[in-house]
Amino acid sequence: MSSKTAVLKERIIKQVLTVFAFSSILFLFLIFAFILVEGLPLFYKAGVNSIIFGMKWAPTKGFFGIFPMIVSSFLVTFGALIIGAPLGLGCAVYLAEYAGKRQKMFLKPALELLAGIPSVVYGFLGVLYIVPFIRNFVGGSGFSLLATSIVLGVMILPTVISISYDALMSVPRSYREGALAMGSTKWQTTWRVVIPSGKSGILASCILGMGRAVGETMAVIMVAGNALKIPGSVLDPLRTLTSNIALELSYASGDHRMGLFSTGVVLLSIIMVLNYFANVVIRRKVIK
Amino acid sequence: MMDCALKTEKLNLFYGTFHGLKNVDFCVYRNAITSLIGPSGCGKSTLLRCFNRMNDIIDDVSVNGSVLVNNRPLEEIDIIELRKKVGMVFQRPNPFPFSVRENLVYGLKVHGYKRSDYDDIMERCLRAVGLWDDIKDKMNTPALSLSEEMKQRLCVARVLTVEPEIILLDEPCSALDPIATMKIEELMIELKRFYTILIVTHNMQQAARVSDYTGFMLLGDLIEFGETPKIFTAPQDERTDGYITGRFG
Numbered sequence: 001m002s003s004k005t006a007v008l009k010e011r012i013i014k015q016v017l018t019v020f021a022f023s024s025i026l027f028l029f030l031i032f033a034f035i036l037v038e039g040l041p042l043f044y045k046a047g048v049n050s051i052i053f054g055m056k057w058a059p060t061k062g063f064f065g066i067f068p069m070i071v072s073s074f075l076v077t078f079g080a081l082i083i084g085a086p087l088g089l090g091c092a093v094y095l096a097e098y099a100g101k102r103q104k105m106f107l108k109p110a111l112e113l114l115a116g117i118p119s120v121v122y123g124f125l126g127v128l129y130i131v132p133f134i135r136n137f138v139g140g141s142g143f144s145l146l147a148t149s150i151v152l153g154v155m156i157l158p159t160v161i162s163i164s165y166d167a168l169m170s171v172p173r174s175y176r177e178g179a180l181a182m183g184s185t186k187w188q189t190t191w192r193v194v195i196p197s198g199k200s201g202i203l204a205s206c207i208l209g210m211g212r213a214v215g216e217t218m219a220v221i222m223v224a225g226n227a228l229k230i231p232g233s234v235l236d237p238l239r240t241l242t243s244n245i246a247l248e249l250s251y252a253s254g255d256h257r258m259g260l261f262s263t264g265v266v267l268l269s270i271i272m273v274l275n276y277f278a279n280v281v282i283r284r285k286v287i288k
Numbered sequence: 289m290m291d292c293a294l295k296t297e298k299l300n301l302f303y304g305t306f307h308g309l310k311n312v313d314f315c316v317y318r319n320a321i322t323s324l325i326g327p328s329g330c331g332k333s334t335l336l337r338c339f340n341r342m343n344d345i346i347d348d349v350s351v352n353g354s355v356l357v358n359n360r361p362l363e364e365i366d367i368i369e370l371r372k373k374v375g376m377v378f379q380r381p382n383p384f385p386f387s388v389r390e391n392l393v394y395g396l397k398v399h400g401y402k403r404s405d406y407d408d409i410m411e412r413c414l415r416a417v418g419l420w421d422d423i424k425d426k427m428n429t430p431a432l433s434l435s436e437e438m439k440q441r442l443c444v445a446r447v448l449t450v451e452p453e454i455i456l457l458d459e460p461c462s463a464l465d466p467i468a469t470m471k472i473e474e475l476m477i478e479l480k481r482f483y484t485i486l487i488v489t490h491n492m493q494q495a496a497r498v499s500d501y502t503g504f505m506l507l508g509d510l511i512e513f514g515e516t517p518k519i520f521t522a523p524q525d526e527r528t529d530g531y532i533t534g535r536f537g
Binding site: 183 | 340367395
């Protein structure tokens with residue numbers, strides 16, 4: 001092969017790869033465009049306030065209020081965080097600071113597997129075990145904020161663990177040595193030096209976990225009960241933004257359909273804000 | 289015979305199967321500066337880290353022979369107590385990524401000092417390392433924003449807060465420029481009045497300038513140990529002579 005054709009071939013390969021790389025941005029753009037095109041007109045028609053702060057969702061009768069769902073989405077997200085963050089951080093700390101080679105060899109693939117389990121399986125287990133457990137031993141129907149938080153809490157574990165693990169591993173060894181050399185115990189070193197040093201990454205892991213929880217749909221539909229109101233207690237059922245779309249899209253048309261896309265617009269905005277904050281805290285760490 | 293603050297007898301250390309320290313008999317005299325010199329990989333840092341058991345955190349290290357701290361065998365001393373008594377300053381300044389104050393109170397918190405004593409102790413330690421005037425109004429600035437020299441001084445101050453008797457310095461100036469190095473050397477001589485100092489250095493001139501006693505190590509052996517002027521002007525071993533005159537190393 002002459003050098004000229006070799007150069008040409010290199011150039012073509014580079015161009016093709018560039019197109020592939022930028023196609024992801026194209027998809028992102030298309031998703032945005034479709035959701036905005038379908039969802040925004042209703043905001044003009046029904047009014048931003050009556051959608052975002054409206055309490056009543058009866059799309060076939062002209063009520064598009066999704067406030068209860070926004071609140072519910074936030075509630076399950078924080079519920080998931082309350083359960084998933086301490087557990088995940090604990091696991092990450094164990095992995096980064098305490099686990100030997102053998103434990104790591106066992107735990108890390110287990111975590112990857114946990115991340116790979118389809119969400120419908122989580123929902124299924126939630127319906128079979130968590131919902132009845134809550135119904136029998138705590139109260140209510142079992143389909144509840146509590147059940148959803150538990151299921152989501154477990155689902156965000158892989159995200160929380162892997163990102164906070166990376167954050168802890170990137171804490172320089174010299175900090176640990178400095179702390180140990182002053183006579184700190186392993187736990188004092190971990191708690192007072194390593195975790196505070198990795199806190200921006202840990203925070204980012206929680207924010208990304210929140211993003212995962214906000215966006216989760218299938219498992220939530222299965223255990224949340226899907227009632228159209230703001231839950232008054234952790235035992236009350238609720239409906240999140242994602243469930244709303246998934247539950248109704250199959251039979252919605254006209255304004256109803258647009259209402260679901262408006263739900264999508266709100267959801268997309270929340271996720272963008274979360275991602276933005278995750279990036280800010282990660283970048284803050286890099287600059288330091 | 290003068291009193292040894294730190295002492296080893298027939299000390300052997302292995303990294304896996306690698307023989308890192310070979311039958312080392314060594315002594316660090318009280319209230320003096322002792323330096324360890326030798327080419328990279330000769331075991332001088334390893335020897336230094338035996339005295340505060342920092343080799344423990346490395347996998348696959350085994351030690352035999354005896355190490356005495358204040359004439360007590362190392363095994364009899366609680367590791368927390370040992371590391372409080374035998375402070376260590378590292379090659380690269382390693383302040384924690386917190387404020388200056390947080391760095392200084394760290395050891396105090398860990399060792400349960402009274403909160404009401406914090407300010408006095410911090411002031412005393414910052415004065416001891418000559419940072420007080422520069423830093424007293426910047427106690428809340430991040431320690432990582434200080435200059436390298438100030439960071440290293442802060443690390444020394446941090447060690448002093450928990451009242452050590454012995455300070456181990458592992459190439460404390462290798463990340464510093466010559467002027468900062470000079471200042472840290474002056475600091476060491478200041479500290480000698482109250483503390484026993486063991487310093488590992490790459491820099492032979494530094495050993496000659498600051499230390500009272502010098503040990504020369506090569507491939508895990510302590511080749512020669514004695515008063516600094518003697519080591520540098522009339523070494524007994526030809527390998528020491530070869531190293532200090534720059535024929536190898």
